Amino acid sequence: MNAETTPRRVRKAVLPVAGLGTRVLPATKSIPKEMLPVFDRPAIQYVVDEALAAGIEHFIFVTGRNKSAIEDYFDRAYELEDTLRQKNKAELLAELDRFTPPPGATSFVRQQAPLGLGHAVWCARDVVGDEPFAVLLPDMLTMAAPSCMQQMMAHYAQVGGNVIAVEPTDAPWSYGVIDPASRNGRLLKMRGMVEKPAKGTEPSNLFITGRYILQPEIFALLESQGKGAGGEIQLTDSMVRLMQSQDFHAVEYDGRSYDCGDKIGYLNAVAAFALANKDFGQAAAATLRAALENR
Numbered sequence: 001m002n003a004e005t006t007p008r009r010v011r012k013a014v015l016p017v018a019g020l021g022t023r024v025l026p027a028t029k030s031i032p033k034e035m036l037p038v039f040d041r042p043a044i045q046y047v048v049d050e051a052l053a054a055g056i057e058h059f060i061f062v063t064g065r066n067k068s069a070i071e072d073y074f075d076r077a078y079e080l081e082d083t084l085r086q087k088n089k090a091e092l093l094a095e096l097d098r099f100t101p102p103p104g105a106t107s108f109v110r111q112q113a114p115l116g117l118g119h120a121v122w123c124a125r126d127v128v129g130d131e132p133f134a135v136l137l138p139d140m141l142t143m144a145a146p147s148c149m150q151q152m153m154a155h156y157a158q159v160g161g162n163v164i165a166v167e168p169t170d171a172p173w174s175y176g177v178i179d180p181a182s183r184n185g186r187l188l189k190m191r192g193m194v195e196k197p198a199k200g201t202e203p204s205n206l207f208i209t210g211r212y213i214l215q216p217e218i219f220a221l222l223e224s225q226g227k228g229a230g231g232e233i234q235l236t237d238s239m240v241r242l243m244q245s246q247d248f249h250a251v252e253y254d255g256r257s258y259d260c261g262d263k264i265g266y267l268n269a270v271a272a273f274a275l276a277n278k279d280f281g282q283a284a285a286a287t288l289r290a291a292l293e294n295r
Contacts, residue, residue: 007160010153010213012127013056013134015047016120018064018111021139023262032067034138036266039274039284043260044070045099046273047138054149056134060107060127062120074099074106116232121214122222130216135235137210141269143276144255148211151253155187156213161247162239164190165211167257173199175207176236178250190248195236206250208236209257218242 021033028036034044048059061070077096084093107127111120121135134149142148148165156163166178166188179192180203194203212235221238239248258269274284 005160007156008132009055010132010134010156011056012058012060012131013051013136014060014062014121014124014128015044015136015138016062016111016117017044017067017070017138018062018114018120019139020064020114021261024260024266030066032069033260034067035069035073036260038141038260038266038269039277040280041099042073043141043269044073044138046141047136048074048101050142050147050149051134051136053147054134054153056149058105058107058127059101060109060124062111062123063108064111064114071106071108074101076100114232116234118222118225118233118235118238121235122219122233125219125222128216128219132213132215135212135214139259139261140210141258141260141273142209142211142253142255143258143272144253148209148253148255148257151186151255152211152213152251155249155251159187159247159249161249162215162218162242163213163249163251165209165253166206166250167209167252167255168205169207170205172202172205172207173197177202177204177207179203180206180250186252186254188250188252190243190250192243193236193240195234206252208250209253211253214239215242215246217246 017032017034019033021028024033035042038046063070081093081096109123109127111123136149144151152163152165169175173196176193176195177197178188178190179194180188181191182189193208218238221241222233225233225238258272259265260269271288275281277284
């Protein structure tokens with residue numbers, strides 16, 4: 001691939017974190033859903049780690065009211081760090097330092113009203129600028145090695161354009177699914193997408209898992225996008241419009257996603273990430289087995 005056709009590097013990621021988390025109330029009444037712990041760290045940390053592994057350098061958090069805990073989490077905690085230093089807790093200090101982004105690597109913009117995912121992404125337009133960017137939905141965690149976004153980046157380097165991650169499901173009528181035109185291994189060229197198709201009319205069983213690489217032209221379309229499903233500005237509606245002039249590909253990534261947006265999905269994520277933890281996985285398995293036996 002020559003220099004003229006090499007896709008522009010993806011350096012920035014948009015993380016929409018303004019949602020109210022109504023499906024997991026009352027836990028989210030005063031705590032952002034993105035800060036709910038998934039075993040040993042907040043859910044948002046897994047998403048940031050996934051993006052960091054893919055080479056993302058700048059994180060743009062689209063926040064709302066009562067979300068200041070997210071900004072505080074990605075800042076330094078001087079009192080805590082000083083206490084750990086005095087107690088010679090070097091390992092914990094190193095762990096906190098690993099979770100703290102370098103200066104200038106985070107931006108926070110406010111979505112003043114809950115007008116949908118498309119509107120949230122549009123709110124990040126001035127920080128993203130005229131370059132391709134990633135979008136990661138923080139209530140969808142992915143478990144994969146290499147990370148889901150790393151796998152997407154590898155395919156993006158080959159085909160450019162717009163890339164989304166997909167995963168098979170037994171209930172495609174419950175999700176937004178893609179309409180594939182052709183397939184080459186795990187990479188599919190798309191001709192469309194359908195949001196919650198009628199049962200029996202699904203164009204595929206591959207649902208969109210909340211990971212995107214998009215070109216900046218999407219912002220102009222989002223600005224003029226009318227309200228869609230649920231009375232909100234939908235990102236998928238502008239993606240369908242962009243598909244008329246730009247290529248879209250889907251990557252059936254090697255891994256699994258966990259929807260932390262509802263209570264059972266959140267429980268599933270906590271169990272899965274506890275079991276996968278290299279230090280506590282065996283103890284977690286024994287604890288879960290004991291809980292089932294004693295119920």
